[in-house]
Amino acid sequence: MNQQTTKDKTFAVVGTGVIGNGWIARFLANGHDVIAFDPAGGAEERTRKAVELAWPSLEKIGLAEGASVDRLTFVPTIEEAVAKADLIQENVPEREELKKSVLTSIDQHAKPEAIIGSSTSGIMPSRLQEGLKHPERLIVAHPFNPVYILPLVELVGGKATTQAVIDEASNIYASIQMKPLVIRKEIEGHLADRLMEALWREALHLVNDGVATTEEVDAAIIYGAGLRWAQMGPFLTFHLAGGNQGMRHMLEQFGPALKQPWTKLIAPELTDELKEKVIEGCESHAGDASVSELERKRNEFLVKVLDLVEDYWPETKSIAK
Amino acid sequence: MNQQTTKDKTFAVVGTGVIGNGWIARFLANGHDVIAFDPAGGAEERTRKAVELAWPSLEKIGLAEGASVDRLTFVPTIEEAVAKADLIQENVPEREELKKSVLTSIDQHAKPEAIIGSSTSGIMPSRLQEGLKHPERLIVAHPFNPVYILPLVELVGGKATTQAVIDEASNIYASIQMKPLVIRKEIEGHLADRLMEALWREALHLVNDGVATTEEVDAAIIYGAGLRWAQMGPFLTFHLAGGNQGMRHMLEQFGPALKQPWTKLIAPELTDELKEKVIEGCESHAGDASVSELERKRNEFLVKVLDLVEDYWPETKSIAK
Numbered sequence: 079m080n081q082q083t084t085k086d087k088t089f090a091v092v093g094t095g096v097i098g099n100g101w102i103a104r105f106l107a108n109g110h111d112v113i114a115f116d117p118a119g120g121a122e123e124r125t126r127k128a129v130e131l132a133w134p135s136l137e138k139i140g141l142a143e144g145a146s147v148d149r150l151t152f153v154p155t156i157e158e159a160v161a162k163a164d165l166i167q168e169n170v171p172e173r174e175e176l177k178k179s180v181l182t183s184i185d186q187h188a189k190p191e192a193i194i195g196s197s198t199s200g201i202m203p204s205r206l207q208e209g210l211k212h213p214e215r216l217i218v219a220h221p222f223n224p225v226y227i228l229p230l231v232e233l234v235g236g237k238a239t240t241q242a243v244i245d246e247a248s249n250i251y252a253s254i255q256m257k258p259l260v261i262r263k264e265i266e267g268h269l270a271d272r273l274m275e276a277l278w279r280e281a282l283h284l285v286n287d288g289v290a291t292t293e294e295v296d297a298a299i300i301y302g303a304g305l306r307w308a309q310m311g312p313f314l315t316f317h318l319a320g321g322n323q324g325m326r327h328m329l330e331q332f333g334p335a336l337k338q339p340w341t342k343l344i345a346p347e348l349t350d351e352l353k354e355k356v357i358e359g360c361e362s363h364a365g366d367a368s369v370s371e372l373e374r375k376r377n378e379f380l381v382k383v384l385d386l387v388e389d390y391w392p393e394t395k396s397i398a399k
Numbered sequence: 400m401n402q403q404t405t406k407d408k409t410f411a412v413v414g415t416g417v418i419g420n421g422w423i424a425r426f427l428a429n430g431h432d433v434i435a436f437d438p439a440g441g442a443e444e445r446t447r448k449a450v451e452l453a454w455p456s457l458e459k460i461g462l463a464e465g466a467s468v469d470r471l472t473f474v475p476t477i478e479e480a481v482a483k484a485d486l487i488q489e490n491v492p493e494r495e496e497l498k499k500s501v502l503t504s505i506d507q508h509a510k511p512e513a514i515i516g517s518s519t520s521g522i523m524p525s526r527l528q529e530g531l532k533h534p535e536r537l538i539v540a541h542p543f544n545p546v547y548i549l550p551l552v553e554l555v556g557g558k559a560t561t562q563a564v565i566d567e568a569s570n571i572y573a574s575i576q577m578k579p580l581v582i583r584k585e586i587e588g589h590l591a592d593r594l595m596e597a598l599w600r601e602a603l604h605l606v607n608d609g610v611a612t613t614e615e616v617d618a619a620i621i622y623g624a625g626l627r628w629a630q631m632g633p634f635l636t637f638h639l640a641g642g643n644q645g646m647r648h649m650l651e652q653f654g655p656a657l658k659q660p661w662t663k664l665i666a667p668e669l670t671d672e673l674k675e676k677v678i679e680g681c682e683s684h685a686g687d688a689s690v691s692e693l694e695r696k697r698n699e700f701l702v703k704v705l706d707l708v709e710d711y712w713p714e715t716k717s718i719a720k
Contacts, residue, residue, distance in 0.1 A: 095642075135699070139702055228626060228627070228701070229705070232619070259622075270623045273598055273601055273620060274633075275664075276663070278633055278637070279662060279667070281633050282666060283666075287586075290583060292634040292676070293634070295594065295632060297578065298591040299632040302549060302551035302591045303543065304629040306543075307621070310621065313602065314613075331493075332493075339587050341588065343596075343597045344600070352606065352607050359612050362614070363617065373545070375711050376545070379708075380549070381460055382707055383707055390699060390700035
């Protein structure tokens, strides 16, 4: 499916907290009709306020033709919300029984060919599919806050999800300017949240042990690794730390640190097989680009992003002047 | 000490690998004389090449008055390198016995009031101080690659390091456009590397378990959390995920996830004391800024940094089109 054919699709959003509202703003900005449902009192007012606050950023990113906040309709029941929708995005609180009951209701009232995307940050899709009439069209589509700006969406199929649904979901989310990352195996926390959660748990340990304040942890990330991760993630970043030999040299030099008590997290054994997976992964990702070409790009990026950090973030008090 | 008084300081660099060369480029760009020593054949040539590659970025950041690559001198012995230096930066390979023997030699030949900064990424300064004549002037000053661009330097004093040395080191590194973060307790891996290593180990587990390729891990970070971490680190990022109530609400909503098998890393118990530390840390860091003010700044930053990511990073193949 290309942007042409997704143009007239209708999107339904069930559950309008921070994440649901983020989806609504993104769908609207991409020129779609959105039908929303949330049983909480005052939900519509909060959503309209949230969309208004998001809109200036969306205008800067660029609105699709016909995009308008007026194309949002709130309805009083799930049935009405999902009846005409081509894609239904579920964002109710992260409790498995609640999600299952809401998804069952969505499944009953949606068109059979509609896709149901769940925003769950951790529950495996196979569990959410249990008991549905049309489990094949349920997929985890996990976004990141703020949903209307951050492009990543993790797509995770369950045992019943068909490849056709994964492909179509990929196309739909890509058509609203997202980066769909199809995850190979369903595990709790999918992929990104496992990584984030590892960092978060280590950070909590450090605060708990009195090693650092929350502000110091933030400063340690912002001015060090954070700037690099924003551009190339942890693996390619380390590929550049190994000199011209890249990851191959890096693993020789810093592989032994995996045995050291540098975090509360026990490392996997650095077997030859794992080494090769990591080295080949980085080399294939880098493609024709040599380490020094990557370094040049990295440097240009970092110089510009550092300027942005200075403009948009006040000096933290943790940093000595 | 202010920039005035650090202006005529001489910097020595012992060990000229990727990190040592990064220091040299930064010292030179800030208008200092640098004396370097490395026993490896061809070291001087490699360093001059590395400085040349770094220079265009340093010009964009802005060179200090009098800054010149010609102010770098290579000498054939440690003695000559350190004799006149006010700050000596040690960057030999990460093996404790080697570091200790080089530091002993530096300590013997340096002026007693010179500060010795070790770039060690993991060894505690109290161990490096053992056996020095003047252990009080040794401090860990751990930078991040590329050292000539990334501003973070972790300063860690050992048992013998005096507060005066920590303060002076802070001033010196700040005078060369760095962000010195003084670490409260010495632990293996200091602060930033513990955080980075937790993420790295989880990433290795995911690759090892066949959940993702290295490229998919990188994509999951870049387009999701990485962009946010670059601006505000993990804690303040989550402060903004909690709606108007910030971290207080966030811990209520996502605190229970700490009990779930979302990473290989076991979380600390989320006691009331830890909760309050985290909430108060975020609230004090945010200061007068409300969550919605922070969101506005975050959005402006993210829109701009996303543009940069598009300009400087080719589409990863992991992302569905």
